[in-house]
Amino acid sequence: MIDHESGIPLYLQVADALRKRITTGEIAAGAELLSESEIAAVCGVSREVVRKGLTVLRSEGLIVSVRGRRSAVRRELPVEQVSVVGPARVTARMPTPVERDRFGMVEGVPLLLVRAGGGEMLYPADRVEVCMLSHGAETRGGPR
Amino acid sequence: MIDHESGIPLYLQVADALRKRITTGEIAAGAELLSESEIAAVCGVSREVVRKGLTVLRSEGLIVSVRGRRSAVRRELPVEQVSVVGPARVTARMPTPVERDRFGMVEGVPLLLVRAGGGEMLYPADRVEVCMLSHGAETRGGPR
């Protein structure tokens, strides 16, 4: 499972192993992981190494951690459709701590920035999908 | 500067202090920070606390770190305009390590997902802006 001789950082090996089990669905959304100490014992590494691996997964938005509880696979939230009509530009960046707090976002979730009509709107990317419609557009011909 | 009695985690205080100096432009894009040891000495905390604070800023996409060099404020990249014609849905998430590698993305930069015309395209959010044009739209710039 964990190869101490491979030269690959142990915390990355821990993160990689867990990520695979999460993305394949072996560990379902909402399910709890083993405790940090248990993972450390199973993998034969220190708890700090496990914590560093979990930090990686948190920043990827794969798990959420709450003090006193085992870390759990992040649940998918219902996606709200936000429509914009006419010329608009959309990009994304990570939120500031203030923005994370304001929108109640967990770690590892980007912020969507929609600029249209002279204003700018911000949306948490795990709950919002931006639907861009050109004015009087028909449904035909996308890019590529 | 750093208050050991405030109850606010020291590494967050370090991150907050540096974030403010970065976002206000006091430390310009591309400029190097002090070394971790120097920051630790200045702030009166351990190097591990400083490293944890820098990890926060990295995951926010504010700084980039390279082994052997001091961490530096992330430079803004020229933004490529990707235009879409017809209805499109745009969202964002953090990239997997494989995707980060494929696109040459640094830490703390989200991935833009554009679904249009039955397909899905991926773009690094620090280099690409998705544009929806109203009339006579043309598609400039291609996928990578």
Added chain:
DNA sequence: GCCCATTTGTCCGTATGTATA
């Protein structure tokens, strides 16, 4: 090309605090 000081990265250990159940 090579050494050397600097600097960040990895890993371990210990201790303590604090939230959860």
Added chain:
DNA sequence: TTATACATACGGACAAATGGG
């Protein structure tokens, strides 16, 4: 209240990459 579990903080040690001389 108690046990579990995650969070914070410090310390030391060594590895690996950078950049200058």
